Amino acid sequence: MASKKNNSKEVIALLRRMWLIRAFEEKVSALYAERQIVGLLHLGIGQEAVAVGALSLLRDDDLVYGGHRSHGHAIAKGADINKLMAEIAGRATGYCGGKGGSMHIVAKECGFITATGVVGGTIPLALGAAFAAKERKKRQLAVVFFGDGAGQSGPFHESLNIASLWQLPVIFVCENNGYAEFTPLSAHTKIERLAQHAKTYAIPADTVDGNDLFAVREVMSQAVDQCRAGKGPAFVECLTQRMRGHYEGDPAKYRELSQLAEWKKKDPIARVARVLKNQKALTDKELAAMESEAQALAEKAAAFSLSSPWPAEIEVDSQVYAAAS
Amino acid sequence: MRELAYYEAKFEALNEIMTGDERVHLINGTFLSLSPHRHVFQNLQKKFSARMFAPPISELGFCGLATGAAMAGLRPIVDLSTGSFIYEAWPQVANEAANAYSMSGGQTRVPVVFHLFHGLRGGGAAQHSGSPQAMLWNVPGLEIVIPSSPRDVKGLLKTAVASDNPTIFVDHTRLLDVRGDVPENDKPIPFGVADVKRSGSDVTVIATSYTVQVALQAAAKLAKEGIEVEIVDPRTLVPFDLATILSSVEKTHRVVIADETHQSCGVAAEIAARIAESGFDRLKSPIRRVSTLDVPVPYSPGLEAHIGPSEARIMDAVRAALA
Numbered sequence: 262m263a264s265k266k267n268n269s270k271e272v273i274a275l276l277r278r279m280w281l282i283r284a285f286e287e288k289v290s291a292l293y294a295e296r297q298i299v300g301l302l303h304l305g306i307g308q309e310a311v312a313v314g315a316l317s318l319l320r321d322d323d324l325v326y327g328g329h330r331s332h333g334h335a336i337a338k339g340a341d342i343n344k345l346m347a348e349i350a351g352r353a354t355g356y357c358g359g360k361g362g363s364m365h366i367v368a369k370e371c372g373f374i375t376a377t378g379v380v381g382g383t384i385p386l387a388l389g390a391a392f393a394a395k396e397r398k399k400r401q402l403a404v405v406f407f408g409d410g411a412g413q414s415g416p417f418h419e420s421l422n423i424a425s426l427w428q429l430p431v432i433f434v435c436e437n438n439g440y441a442e443f444t445p446l447s448a449h450t451k452i453e454r455l456a457q458h459a460k461t462y463a464i465p466a467d468t469v470d471g472n473d474l475f476a477v478r479e480v481m482s483q484a485v486d487q488c489r490a491g492k493g494p495a496f497v498e499c500l501t502q503r504m505r506g507h508y509e510g511d512p513a514k515y516r517e518l519s520q521l522a523e524w525k526k527k528d529p530i531a532r533v534a535r536v537l538k539n540q541k542a543l544t545d546k547e548l549a550a551m552e553s554e555a556q557a558l559a560e561k562a563a564a565f566s567l568s569s570p571w572p573a574e575i576e577v578d579s580q581v582y583a584a585a586s
Numbered sequence: 587m588r589e590l591a592y593y594e595a596k597f598e599a600l601n602e603i604m605t606g607d608e609r610v611h612l613i614n615g616t617f618l619s620l621s622p623h624r625h626v627f628q629n630l631q632k633k634f635s636a637r638m639f640a641p642p643i644s645e646l647g648f649c650g651l652a653t654g655a656a657m658a659g660l661r662p663i664v665d666l667s668t669g670s671f672i673y674e675a676w677p678q679v680a681n682e683a684a685n686a687y688s689m690s691g692g693q694t695r696v697p698v699v700f701h702l703f704h705g706l707r708g709g710g711a712a713q714h715s716g717s718p719q720a721m722l723w724n725v726p727g728l729e730i731v732i733p734s735s736p737r738d739v740k741g742l743l744k745t746a747v748a749s750d751n752p753t754i755f756v757d758h759t760r761l762l763d764v765r766g767d768v769p770e771n772d773k774p775i776p777f778g779v780a781d782v783k784r785s786g787s788d789v790t791v792i793a794t795s796y797t798v799q800v801a802l803q804a805a806a807k808l809a810k811e812g813i814e815v816e817i818v819d820p821r822t823l824v825p826f827d828l829a830t831i832l833s834s835v836e837k838t839h840r841v842v843i844a845d846e847t848h849q850s851c852g853v854a855a856e857i858a859a860r861i862a863e864s865g866f867d868r869l870k871s872p873i874r875r876v877s878t879l880d881v882p883v884p885y886s887p888g889l890e891a892h893i894g895p896s897e898a899r900i901m902d903a904v905r906a907a908l909a
Binding site (some may be wrong): 324356357358359360361365367369374375377379382383384385386387388390392393394396397403415416419420423426427496499528562580581582583584585586 | 611637639641642644646647648649650651652654656657658659660678681685686687688690691692693694695709726727729736748749751825826871889900
């Protein structure tokens with residue numbers, strides 16, 4: 262915990278980023294409840310330590326891939342929250358001009374290459390980025406986030422095998438929140454820990470408390486070092502909880518209320534805040550200020566998004582085929 | 587003019603492409619099928635082994651890998667071998683590669699080529715004779731290339747690799763021994779330009795892939811009956827050159843479409859619809875389709891021959907169009 266990777270100045274910056282993700286998603290949730298945002302919305306509230314911890318160890322030119330619950334991954338990689346929220350709101354000023362939406366975020370400028378609405382869909386794409394990096398001898402890494410639900414999909418297994426066979430520089434980050442959509446993992450597989458699959462394919466794997474920012478960073482830093490050294494892929498399984506339903510509006514009756522209360526105690530943001538407070542690196546007042554700053558930025562992003570124009574109809578077929586570059 | 591076999595022209599294209607662009611990688615290696623010509627392909631393996639990869643039997647995985655590598659700056663050509671095997675890779679081709687450019691608002695280009703051999707091949711039966719191009723035509727975002735001659739395979743393959751879009755390269759094993767003119771230093775053939783393979787004034791036959799060769803034989807026989815057929819080969823389905831077809835229809839007023847995809851929602855159905863929408867007043871008889879019958883492809887040679895767009899069926903359709 263006291264390694265040089267965790268000096269308090271850096272941890273404060275990471276906490277700020279976690280708060281930004283939390284405030285952003287809470288604002289998106291509020292806009293959805295007001296029907297200012299339509300479409301399917303999957304929030305990762307409660308999973309911020311995974312995104313921020315894992316991506317805090319990457320270089321700017323490393324390439325990141327997400328899934329349907331990836332607002333946090335994009336923000337952790339450095340996405341502009343105005344353009345991100347505008348995209349979720351379907352506006353012309355969004356990252357994808359309103360053609361992607363919440364599940365299909367692409368923020369290429371900061372290396373968040375793509376999310377996908379298909380469970381497991383970006384795992385082979387990240388494999389391809391790692392392949393390209395290896396071929397071009399760039400020492401770049403690809404990192405792909407997916408949930409425990411992806412662990413039973415074809416692209417997951419085919420990709421793990423190829424990554425191992427060709428020793429590709431890709432880190433598989435599994436956010437095991439215990440629920441594949443609406444059912445507990447036990448209803449989908451007898452395998453409790455997804456890291457077990459990685460071991461089957463001869464990929465070094467660790468399972469870690471995904472609500473502990475420091476633990477995520479510790480395991481992730483080993484994965485990054487190994488991968489960057491050209492020693493092939495790594496697999497990091499982060500045990501975490503999403504505090505919301507599968508999608509916004511999901512009554513989540515499949516979960517016990519007591520379970521939720523238990524999870525709130527493990528809130529990854531509160532845990533980092535406690536550590537910083539104990540170290541006397543931050544006061545309560547400073548922590549509260551950090552939260553309100555994040556909320557103010559989220560409000561600003563919402564104002565920007567809702568005042569942005571809708572995409573013009575003429576744009577509807579403007580980006581189906583790329584002209585020669 | 588220099589004459590080459592189709593497989594030689596295709597090999598020449600691959601060789602020139604690999605020589606000219608270090609970003610091109612080949613994933614899987616049956617570009618000349620399992621035919622006796624595969625030894626020619628081995629020459630390429632000797633020269634470019636560092637950029638040629640033999641993946642495990644994981645079509646979904648390696649087509650996704652190629653798509654991801656294309657997004658990250660390479661220009662992979664992936665060989666799916668038998669056309670039916672693209673079904674194994676469908677989510678990555680149809681749901682990731684095809685959508686990426688639009689879904690990202692133009693941020694992400696996907697210059698990948700998916701190469702496959704479609705169609706009736708002699709004993710391929712139902713699971714090794716697929717012609718997935720019609721289904722793929724229903725997926726916006728993909729370009730679809732379908733050559734029928736040595737000159738076209740070379741020129742179109744070069745354009746496919748140069749394209750910044752995911753491109754399906756639909757080939758046919760029965761074309762590999764076809765011979766034809768391929769000029770030295772020929773230019774790449776642009777997409778969306780149909781080619782009149784035979785001039786005639788009585789009936790327009792629109793044909794694709796190996797069926798162009800079948801139609802040429804049918805036309806030679808029909809000429810002896812005094813019927814002059816014009817054969818138009820679209821060469822690419824996406825983009826599609828309707829103008830060249832309509833100007834042929836303007837001349838003949840009669841249309842037969844011969845193609846190896848199954849009849850329902852097949853390539854011929856889409857072409858017929860486009861002609862009907864834009865050139866109905868130029869037609870003197872109904873558009874006729876010579877497609878593969880709507881049955882799973884049977885194994886036994888006689889049955890297989892019965893269901894495809896054969897010379898005899900094309901000739902019957904042409905005669906019917908004139909009746």
